[in-house]
Amino acid sequence: MSFPLLTATAALPALGALATAAVPARQRTAAKWLALLVSLATLALAIVVLVRFDPDGARYQLTESHAWIKDFGVRYELGVDGIAAVLVGLTALLMPFIILAGWNDADPSPSSQLSSSRGGPKETGPYHWRPTQGFFALILAVEAMVVISFEATDVFLFYIFFEAMLIPMYFLIGGFGDRAHAQGEAAAATQRSYAAVKFLLYNLAGGLVMLAAVIGLYVVAGNFSLQEIAQARAGGSLHMATDTERWLFLGFFFAFAVKAPLWPLHTWLPNAMQESTAPVAVLITAVVDKVGTFAMLRFCLQLFPEASKWATPVILVLALVSIVYGALLAVGQRDIKRLVAYASISHFGFIVMGIFAMTSQGQSGATLYMVNHGISTAALMLVAGFLISRRGSRLIADYGGVQKVAPVLAGTFLIGGLATLSLPGLAPFVSEFLVLVGTFARYPVIGIIATFGIVLAALYTLVLYQRTMTGPVKPEVSKMPDLRPRELLVVAPLIVLLIFLGVYPKPLTGIVDPAVKQTLSDVHKKDPKPAVEAAK
Secondary structure (H helix, E strand, C coil): CCHHHHHHHHHHHHHHHHHHHCCCCCCCHHHHHHHHHHHHHHHHHHHHHHHCCCCCCCCEEEEEEEEHHHHEEEEEEEEEEEHHHHHHHHHHHHHHHHHCCCCCCCCHHHHHHHHHHHCCCCCCCCCCHHHHHHHHHHHHHHHHHHHHHHHHHHHHHHHHHHHCCHHHHHHHHHHHHCCCCCCCCHHHHHHHHHHHHHHHHHHHHHHHHHHHHHHHHHHCCCCCCCHHHHHHHCCCCCCCCCHHHHHHHHHHHHHHHHHHHCCCCCCHHHHHHEEHHHHHHHHHHHHCCHHHHHHHHHHHHHHCHHHHHHHHHHHHHHHHHHHHHHHHHCCCCEEEHHHHHHHHHHHHHHHHHHHHHHHHHHHHHHHHHHHHHHHHHHHHHHHHHHHHHCCCCCCCCHCCCCCCHHHHHHHHHHHHHHCCCCCCCHHHHHHHHHHHHHHHHCCHHHHHHCCCHHHHHHHHCCCCCCHHHCCCHHHHHHCCCCCHHHHHHHHHHHHHHHHHHHCCCCCHHHHHHHHHHHHHHHCCCCCCHHHHHHHC
């Protein structure tokens, strides 16, 4: 039997999470290094997955299949196509930077240490909650669940981890919030709890609707295997009534739209990102939310091709509203983290628009957008987190003149912002251009209106930079230190990747394009001919 590479890629961070949680209470540094080493080892396995994946080979590769719950036809089935392979790589790539950026985020605060010295809660005893160990263990647990969600080709297996990742995310949001809160610790705890509960309720609601659709799919198909169901549908041996297919599609799509998040199911994201630490905010929007848009490609289009085409006009309108609405709200934000959150809502609108444009350029661009958005958002949000930790405030108005006292911080913040607005030469430009071209080829009006999102992105990004980094130096930031070596180690590789993939995206497009063509064939769509050629 060949080495179960996909299982190992998901199992390693899961085992690492257990090991990190078991580190003795006072060994915080050991827990941090263990989590970092596990994330680096997982990255090495993800690189092996990408190297071994053959874009010209079978659709699903490195497959594993074992009986699990025989009575219900549930199997432990894993496999990656080109889209899943690059997203596994993205997840594994970002984790070491998330861990390094949050190196000190879960250490006890000075107030808690003072309380301990005065007779408050001690850090000893077998039942004591160890925040540092718990923080990094939860991050590794999320990584494991996200990776196996990208790899699962059994619908029931996917559903379990699609829902299970909510549990560690709930504790990361509610238990390890941002310490830069103007209203004090009590108000901060209340806001964190509100954000965590809202995140959980929204996503649980989507998951419950999806569960009903998963059960309905089993009743119709008799099993949960994505490949078997898709092959049976393509071969004509499995027929779904039109109404049945549409209802099942809506059940799946609703859950994925909540996770994505797509307007009007997006309102949990700004609260969750605002109250989280910067690394956890990156984990939410750059990693976890990608499961929603990925699942639209893998499950909605493959399992329900006719219903996908039926729902396309409405979904494109929702995506367009997300693009413009998210960008408009980002322009008016006073909180740095909420601005990045609404910018992400706008970007996810582009991703969904590219998926349902039903063109090879649109879907390739959407997949690249998932990767490039993950890298650019990580760069911008992590630098913003370093900035906020220095000043102790998330409000834009509390900054000014930072570039004069911390030029490296300001420079990296600018590059992250320029990537967010898709400046040519940086990675997001390639993906956004492909999405717009692919959409315009089939839906020109939607494509034209969506370009306003680019103009608004330039507005909110440049205004943010102007108000925080330029102008007179405010007294509160006059002694702000520049980026430290650990922080540079976090940001520099992300910036290098943004530039490299902006100039040479071939390593990703070569893997993604064959999978996109197969997805288009599932929905019986071909790229529209250019207008000039059609006229001839």
